[in-house]
Amino acid sequence: MAIKIYNTYSRQKEEYTPLHPDVTGFYTCGPTVYDYFHIGNARAFIVFDMIRRYFIYRGYRVRYVMNLTDIDDKIIKRANEQGVDSAEIAEKYAAAFFEDIQKLGIRPADVYPRATDHIEEIQALIAKLIEKGVAYESGGDVFYDVAKFPAYASLSGKNLDQLQSGARIAVDERKHNPLDFVLWKAAKPGEPKWPSPWGEGRPGWHIECSAMSMRYLGETFDIHAGGQDLIFPHHENEIAQSSAATGKEFARYWLHNGFLDIRGEKMSKSLGNFITVRELTKQYSAAVVRLFFMQKHYRSPVDFTEEGLQAARASSRRLTEAWRKITAAAGDALPLASADEAGAAKAFVETVFRLQRDIQTAMDDDFNTPAAVGKLFDLVREANRFIDSGVSSEEERRAVATVLAHMEGYDSFLGVIDHSAGDVDSERVGKVLDTILHLRSQLRQEKNFALADRIRDELAASGVIIEDSPEGPKWRWKN
Numbered sequence: 079m080a081i082k083i084y085n086t087y088s089r090q091k092e093e094y095t096p097l098h099p100d101v102t103g104f105y106t107c108g109p110t111v112y113d114y115f116h117i118g119n120a121r122a123f124i125v126f127d128m129i130r131r132y133f134i135y136r137g138y139r140v141r142y143v144m145n146l147t148d149i150d151d152k153i154i155k156r157a158n159e160q161g162v163d164s165a166e167i168a169e170k171y172a173a174a175f176f177e178d179i180q181k182l183g184i185r186p187a188d189v190y191p192r193a194t195d196h197i198e199e200i201q202a203l204i205a206k207l208i209e210k211g212v213a214y215e216s217g218g219d220v221f222y223d224v225a226k227f228p229a230y231a232s233l234s235g236k237n238l239d240q241l242q243s244g245a246r247i248a249v250d251e252r253k254h255n256p257l258d259f260v261l262w263k264a265a266k267p268g269e270p271k272w273p274s275p276w277g278e279g280r281p282g283w284h285i286e287c288s289a290m291s292m293r294y295l296g297e298t299f300d301i302h303a304g305g306q307d308l309i310f311p312h313h314e315n316e317i318a319q320s321s322a323a324t325g326k327e328f329a330r331y332w333l334h335n336g337f338l339d340i341r342g343e344k345m346s347k348s349l350g351n352f353i354t355v356r357e358l359t360k361q362y363s364a365a366v367v368r369l370f371f372m373q374k375h376y377r378s379p380v381d382f383t384e385e386g387l388q389a390a391r392a393s394s395r396r397l398t399e400a401w402r403k404i405t406a407a408a409g410d411a412l413p414l415a416s417a418d419e420a421g422a423a424k425a426f427v428e429t430v431f432r433l434q435r436d437i438q439t440a441m442d443d444d445f446n447t448p449a450a451v452g453k454l455f456d457l458v459r460e461a462n463r464f465i466d467s468g469v470s471s472e473e474e475r476r477a478v479a480t481v482l483a484h485m486e487g488y489d490s491f492l493g494v495i496d497h498s499a500g501d502v503d504s505e506r507v508g509k510v511l512d513t514i515l516h517l518r519s520q521l522r523q524e525k526n527f528a529l530a531d532r533i534r535d536e537l538a539a540s541g542v543i544i545e546d547s548p549e550g551p552k553w554r555w556k557n
């Protein structure tokens with residue numbers, strides 16, 4: 079069965095077929111690097127990371143490109159406020175972006191093109207649009223002539239007449255049509271600028287994504303993704319620019335993730351509910367944040383609450399604990415390829431394979447992660463029951479190893495198991511044991527040997543061996 083994707087352009091689910099059988103080209107709009115990114119951005123980055131990795135899980139090779147907008151009004155404004163160069167602001171927040179996506183367990187893109195490294199490609203694209211008569215220069219600015227692109231607004235399905243009357247409120251003498259948008263901005267004093275055939279200036283935002291996506295993925299490529307707020311005008315304009323320049327279809331599948339609210343309100347700095355990933359990841363691990371998002375379908379709206387995160391934390395812990403228990407029970411056994419090899423564990427292994435089919439069916443249906451996560455918990459419940467009833471034969475161990483292999487497979491795209499949690503916990507256990515040993519030494523100094531020995535024996539029963547050495551007592555796990 080093929081993966082079905084809801085394509086914003088056609089407004090329906092379509093079976094996915096790559097343009098080139100050997101590689102899927104995937105472009106997603108990246109951050110404008112003027113500040114730490116917030117959890118609304120994080121949702122887009124996480125869900126498209128999941129989708130990319132699900133394609134890989136299903137055997138596709140994916141070329142994943144995410145741009146960095148490193149020249150923009152917001153960056154210039156921030157630089158002027160701080161009295162520094164705009165490149166310095168961009169560099170600082172680009173570095174912060176890479177740190178933060180790592181904390182969210184996001185796999186790095188294959189390419190992170192930056193707008194300022196692609197001025198040449200951007201200018202070539204603008205020149206082509208002027209040559210084709212769909213863009214015009216006006217006093218050092220270059221605009222796209224929306225009236226020359228009949229398919230304009232077909233992605234968003236917006237009504238052009240309504241848009242025009244809305245846009246007419248702010249009349250701009252330089253434009254032919256109020257909806258025309260800027261491709262090249264003439265330099266203003268104190269702004270970064272590059273020489274161009276239309277005078278010194280800098281690129282507009284929309285043209286950057288057209289130029290960089292086509293540079294790395296070709297004139298027509300498979301998937302273009304971003305937040306719903308980018309459908310109009312950003313993605314609409316990208317289509318107009320790219321298709322008018324090449325005469326070809328631009329991106330074949332358009333994916334958009336749903337909005338995010340904070341306790342039912344829009345997130346904004348003025349409401350004081352603005353949450354950066356930098357703050358969030360001080361308290362919550364990647365697995366917890368990811369599970370929170372995976373429990374909602376990527377196109378649905380999400381209400382971000384502390385309670386929701388706490389619940390995700392408890393759920394992620396359950397998964398992680400189960401994963402550890404399953405890992406221990408599987409030992410070095412190899413997974414089974416089918417239930418027929420499972421002997422007495424056949425019924426259990428059949429359930430494991432049925433759940434695998436269910437998870438794949440859910441994921442193939444436009445990446446239904448809430449359903450997949452539900453089935454993952456079913457798997458964990460079944461595995462716990464099976465292990466608790468005793469695992470002794472090689473077939474039973476192999477049955478458990480099968481569960482483990484499947485879980486690792488699902489987590490390769492969900493990222494909801496905290497593989498590092500074991501280290502944190504053993505660190506905690508170590509501190510507790512050090513405290514106990516310290517108290518036991520005091521008991522010995524007070525010649526309370528009976529109680530000190532009892533502590534040693536009880537710890538031994540729990541698998542902790544205490545050895546008294548000249549440097550003081552030490553503990554180790556019983557093998």
Ligand SMILES: [Zn+2]
Pocket residue numbers: 106107108287312
């Ligand atoms: Zn973009």
